[in-house]
Amino acid sequence: MTRTGFYWDERCFWHAGGNYALTMPIGGFVQPLAAGGLPESPETKRRLRNLMEVSGITADLHMTSAPAASHEDLRRVHPESYLRDFKAMSDAGGGELGLRTPFAQGGYEIAALSAGLASQALLDVMQGKRRNAYALSRPPGHHCLPDWPNGFCLMANIAIAIEAAQARGLAGRVAVIDWDVHHGNGTEHIYYERDDVLTISLHQERNYPLDTGDTADRGRGAGLGCNINLPLPPGTGHKGYLQTMERIVLPAVDAFAPDVIIVACGFDAGIYDPIARMLCTAETFGAMTRQVMDLADRLCDGRLLLVHEGGYSEAYVPFCxxxxxxxxSGSKHVVPDPMAATVAQRQPGARFDAFLTGWIDDLAEAVL
Known part of the structure; x- marks a missing residue:
C-alpha cells in the first residue's frame, strides 16, 4: 500500500470548446486560451494543481498520469455509433454533439484521457496499489448519457471506470456519492436498472438539469431502491450538507455494503460558485471527505476514489x-482557507436551519 494517488495530466487542461479569439486552429501543439469559449474553465483545475505544488502537498502524494481509456473500455458504456461520431467531429476540428458540450479538435482524445485517469485510479485502488485516490478528470463526466453528452460532459468517466473494474473482476458492488451541485443524471441513467451500483446525488433542486433529480426517481426493475436523489434548497450550507450526509447518505451506503466508494467530487456547491446558490466552504468538503473515509474504512478496507466534476470559481475551488x-492523504501540508472568516458569517441562520432540518426530515422519509 502506497501513498494517496493523484491522477492528472496537463493535456486535460487543454480541452476547449473551440477558440473564438484566435484565427489559428486549436489542437496539436496549439494550446487554447483560457476556456477557449467553454464556461467550464481549465483554470479551476490548473490552479488547484498549482496550489498543491506550492504548498508542498505533492510530496505526500503519488502524482501520476495514466493511459487514455481503451476503445474496449469506452464501448462498455458508450455505443459504437456515438464514439464514431464523436471521433469524426473531433478530427474535423470540433463541434457539439449534445447540449452544452462544445469541443475543439482533439476533444475525443482528451475526453478518453480524462476517463482513463478515473479508470486507472480505480484499478489501482482495487488492486491495493493505492488505499485511496483522486482523479483530476477534465472534461467531467457525471451528466453524460451513453449516447447523449450534456452539461460539459463528453464521456461518463465514473461509469467507464466502474465497468473497467468490474470487467476485470476487481469490483462487484460500487457506491457512487455525487456531491456536485448539479444532479448526476448521466450516472443515474446508466445504472437505473441495476442493483450492483448504488447512485446517490446531493444537488441544488432544479439547477441543472431542470427535469431530473426528484426523490421519486428510485430506480427501476432490479435497480429499484438503488438510486437516491437528495435535492436541497438554495442556501444550504455547511451544517445542512453534513446533516444530509450523516442522516441519509452514510446509512444508505452502509446498508448497501459496497466493495468501493466513489465520490463524484464537484466543488460547485461552494459559496463563491457563479452558477449555483449553495454556501459550502472548503471545510465542508473536507468534512464530507472525512465522513466517507471513515465509512470506507469500516465497509471496504478504505477503498475510496474521488473523481473531479464541476466547480467554476477559479479563486475558491483550489482551496476546496x-x-x-x-x-x-493525512498530509501536514495544510493551506488555510483565506475566506474562512467571511464564509462563516454567511452561513444560514437559526430560522433557515430549522426549515432545512424539516426539509431533510422529508428527504429521509421519502428515500430511506
Whole structure:
C-alpha cells in the first residue's frame, strides 16, 4: 500500500470548446486560451494543481498520469455509433454533439484521457496499489448519457471506470456519492436498472438539469431502491450538507455494503460558485471527505476514489480541493482557507436551519 494517488495530466487542461479569439486552429501543439469559449474553465483545475505544488502537498502524494481509456473500455458504456461520431467531429476540428458540450479538435482524445485517469485510479485502488485516490478528470463526466453528452460532459468517466473494474473482476458492488451541485443524471441513467451500483446525488433542486433529480426517481426493475436523489434548497450550507450526509447518505451506503466508494467530487456547491446558490466552504468538503473515509474504512478496507466534476470559481475551488487532499492523504501540508472568516458569517441562520432540518426530515422519509 502506497501513498494517496493523484491522477492528472496537463493535456486535460487543454480541452476547449473551440477558440473564438484566435484565427489559428486549436489542437496539436496549439494550446487554447483560457476556456477557449467553454464556461467550464481549465483554470479551476490548473490552479488547484498549482496550489498543491506550492504548498508542498505533492510530496505526500503519488502524482501520476495514466493511459487514455481503451476503445474496449469506452464501448462498455458508450455505443459504437456515438464514439464514431464523436471521433469524426473531433478530427474535423470540433463541434457539439449534445447540449452544452462544445469541443475543439482533439476533444475525443482528451475526453478518453480524462476517463482513463478515473479508470486507472480505480484499478489501482482495487488492486491495493493505492488505499485511496483522486482523479483530476477534465472534461467531467457525471451528466453524460451513453449516447447523449450534456452539461460539459463528453464521456461518463465514473461509469467507464466502474465497468473497467468490474470487467476485470476487481469490483462487484460500487457506491457512487455525487456531491456536485448539479444532479448526476448521466450516472443515474446508466445504472437505473441495476442493483450492483448504488447512485446517490446531493444537488441544488432544479439547477441543472431542470427535469431530473426528484426523490421519486428510485430506480427501476432490479435497480429499484438503488438510486437516491437528495435535492436541497438554495442556501444550504455547511451544517445542512453534513446533516444530509450523516442522516441519509452514510446509512444508505452502509446498508448497501459496497466493495468501493466513489465520490463524484464537484466543488460547485461552494459559496463563491457563479452558477449555483449553495454556501459550502472548503471545510465542508473536507468534512464530507472525512465522513466517507471513515465509512470506507469500516465497509471496504478504505477503498475510496474521488473523481473531479464541476466547480467554476477559479479563486475558491483550489482551496476546496486542497482541503480534500489534506484529509484524503493525512498530509501536514495544510493551506488555510483565506475566506474562512467571511464564509462563516454567511452561513444560514437559526430560522433557515430549522426549515432545512424539516426539509431533510422529508428527504429521509421519502428515500430511506
Amino acid at each position: 480541493g486542497h482541503r480534500v487532499m489534506e484529509v484524503l
